[in-house]
Every structure is written in structure tokens, then in C-alpha cells.
Amino acid sequence: MLCAALSWPLLAARVLATPPPLPAEHLTVERLPPRSPHWVYVFDYMFDNEIDARVYLYDGDSYRRLGQIGAGFYSSLNLSPDGGTTAVASTYFARGSRGARTDVVEFTDNATLTVTHEILLPSKRALSALGLFNLSYSADGHLLYAAYMTPAASFGVLDPAAGTVLGEVDTAGCVLVIPSGHYRVSSLCESGRVLTVTLDAQGHELARAMSEPFFDADQDPVFVQGIPTTRGNVFLSFLGEVHQIDFSAAPPEFAAPWSLVSPAEKGHWRPGAYQVGAVHRELGRLYVPMHEGGEGTHKDGGTEIWVYDLASHRRLARWPLKVHGLSRVIAVQVSQDPAPILFAATETSQLAVFDALTGRLRHIEKHVAQSPWMLLNP
């Protein structure tokens, strides 16, 4: 009786202190916030399950994944010049891992991450995952170029607005679709030359021209992962030569090459990665994953990121990575705003976010993807 009398106030207090029940929830679909220059599209090649590659949209300020775009098998991708669309060229099999092959370019609205339309391709898409230049837009966004390899090399000219294939252009063994102007497509050749094909607005070939060799594929080949600059692209060689090509000119103009490494460093330190550099176009800064290694290490990731001024060719900084607990960096990208951040994906699937001006580490995402081999941003 005494116990009951004593416990009543306690029970009453507990009832009074119990918060009201949670309200019923309404299932909705999240909308993306307004686009940020600090977003990055992380291409997950999914090497252990190649038929299911994907692209993750990641925010370098909130450090959150915002959404996903499907990317199928051995896909190539690129962003439209206005950043509003992600184009993914992919291959699907009718029964998942087998069956009839369908090659297709799928267009995703980057404001909603929904597929808006597609273009069926002939079954001859280049099945090579590395680099920006297996699928690329013309500068005005009116044409899209898709690299073909059967292994005979050519490229398809597509009309992304109409959703049609306009035609096919033979490239005489040269590969990649590097866009410039209205409407030129350049390709790299085994001879070290650049083939440039000029098209009309309907995708018909008007002219073609071959440059003099600018590299030697035997002595010092260039990576195919060209890095866009204001007027063209930078191509790095295995030994660290920097080839700046002005593709806005017709024919393309080749600046005298310069080196990432001093004579003492040459042959010891070298660039290496799956995405081997990034350029902040306004600042003219080049970021390269570098490592110590010999011949055959060109896909080893960087143990440091070296920063250069493209105008003076001066090295501005060396940023070691191990001190941050980072493994080797295999892909880099930099945002293009005045307060830029550098994204660096590692071979153990970390994604590091640095202040691109100072090298200060802002964040490490411990596992951003299975195979984060390329990073894109608008």
C-alpha cells in the first residue's frame, strides 16, 4: 500500500514527461538543391561488376552523396557544355550479363537525375573506360561525338536534341573525339600526330588535316586523358612532359613542351593515374598526381599532388598524401570557381576534398565508390 502510494507520483510524472508521438510521414522524392560549383560527378566503373557502372553526384561542401545516374557496361560519359545534362554512352545485354547487345547514349537531366531520352548506336562503341574523350559535345552542344572501335577506329556524329545518329567518320586508325570550335573533332594517332576532321552542322565531313608529330609513342607516349584548358587541352607524357595544344586554332597550335620534373627527378618522379591531371582554367593551375617509379608504373597512383602554374611552368607546391592517411591518388578534379576545391580519389576508394589554393585537407570520404576512376564537374 505504501509502495503504491509512493509510486503514483512517479508514474504520473513519467506520463506527463512522455513526448507526443511522432507525426505520420509522407513519402516523397528528394529534389536536388540548386547546382553548386562544388559538386562533382564520381564515375564508379564497378570493376567487380562491370555491367553495373554508375555515376554518383557528390557535394564537396556538405560532403554528402546527392544522387546517382546509371551507367551500364564499359561506359563513356561527359557533361554538356552548360552542365545541365549528363550523357552516358553504354552497352546493355538483353538478359543482364548476356544476350543481345544494345549500345545507347542516355541523357540525364542534372536538375532531376532522370533520364530524358536516348540515342541508339550501332554496336561498335569503343569499349574503353579511360578518359573524357570517348564521348564529347561540340562547344555549342548541338553535336555529340561517340568514339567507335571494332577494332577499326571511327566516330559517330549524333544530334542530341533530335535523338538521332547523323553519320560516321573514319579516323584512319586514330582514336578519341576531342572537340573544338564549330565543328572540329581531333583524334590522337599512333604516329604522334593529331588528325582533325571538320564537319558541317549536319555532321558531314568537310575537310581533314593531319598535324606534324608532337610525341613519340615509343620513347615517351602521352596519356590519352587530356585535361581541358581555356583554349584546348593539356596532354601529359609518361615521363612528365607537358604538351599544351590550342585546339581553338585551326589547325591546332602546339606550344613548346615543358617538363613537370627537374633533370634530377626525371625517370624517378612521374605522373600516373587513371585521371592524371586537373586544370583550374581561370587560375591556370595544373594539379598532377605524382609518384616515384619506373617504366610500367604509369597507372600507379600519385603519392603526392604537384601543383603548377601553366603560364610560367613553375611548380607552386608539392602536397604529400600519406600524412593524411590517404592511399595513392588515381583521379583528380578541381572546381572552377574562385574558391576552388580539389577532389582526389584514391586506389582504396577514398575521396579527399582539399582547398585547391592552399592544399588544406577539408574532408576524407572513406568509401566513395568501388572503382572511382574519373571525376567530372561542370
Added chain:
Amino acid sequence: MRKLDQLCERSTRSLAQRTSRRSLLASLGQLLTGAALLPLLPMDRAGRARAAEAAPRADSPESCEYWKYCAIDGFLCSCCGGTSASCPPGTAPSPISWIGTCHNAADGRDYIVSYNDCCGKSSCATCDCTRNEGEKPIYRPSRNNDLNWCMANADVNYHCTVSVILGVAEK
């Protein structure tokens, strides 16, 4: 430990400066012939295979260190139901391939090796191995290991990669 590292680095660099890679390999090959039972230290290799679990010995076709794999990039068919020169059951070999030149320390010879993909099933997803001796970008396709060499098969899905000896490389 740091001093030991520096000492090892200096002596390795000094040796490297005095010795060409081929002659070093040839000498080592002669030295090590018949000595395959020596215990092997774990190696810190670069690339994706570096993350592989405890690797089998380097003389094993299931090891990424195996001599024939000097320019391979993919899953070792030896771990997927095939061997280093045969595709797993139910897959189809690619009729086209890339090639590498690999040194066999056991006999001191260089061999031309054809890397064919085995096709028609999805990723084997074990024994991932990437090595890139003499590997070139795709503008030289015959030496490129980034391409899916199942590209000309009826079913282009990639499963794993074999390494087939074509012959002794001419000096």
C-alpha cells in the same frame, strides 16, 4: 628504421645505377633457377592488385607476380576456373588481343605473350591484377590493356584474361 630505409634505398639506387634491368634479371634468373622454394617477402606493388589479399607465390599462375603477367590488366583466369592459357568453362576466348614482352627469370628468356580476354560472362571479380610493362595508350591498340578485347566477340561481356606464350622474343 628510417636510417635502415635510407640505407636500403641508397644501396638499391646504387645497384640500379650500376646494372641494367635486363642484365640484373638475367643474373637473378640464373641464380634463382631451381630456387623457387625460397620464401618470398610480401611486396608493395602499385595499382589495383596492390589491394589484393595475401597473394600466392610469384611462381604461381594465380599470383599477379607471375612472370607472364607483366602487361596484364584484368582478372586472372587461373583464379576463375581456367588457367593462365585457357578460358574458364562456358566462356569464349577473344580472337583479338594485346601483347606484351615478358622476361622469364627461370630460363633467362624474353617471350612475346598474347593477352586474350575470355568473354560471355560478367566480371570474374577475383585475382584483379594490373601490370603495365611496355603498355601503351589506345592509339597503339596492340599494346593497350584498357580496351575490352571481347569487342569483336558475339558476346562482348568481359570475364577474365589469359596470357598465352606466342614465342621467344627476338633480341
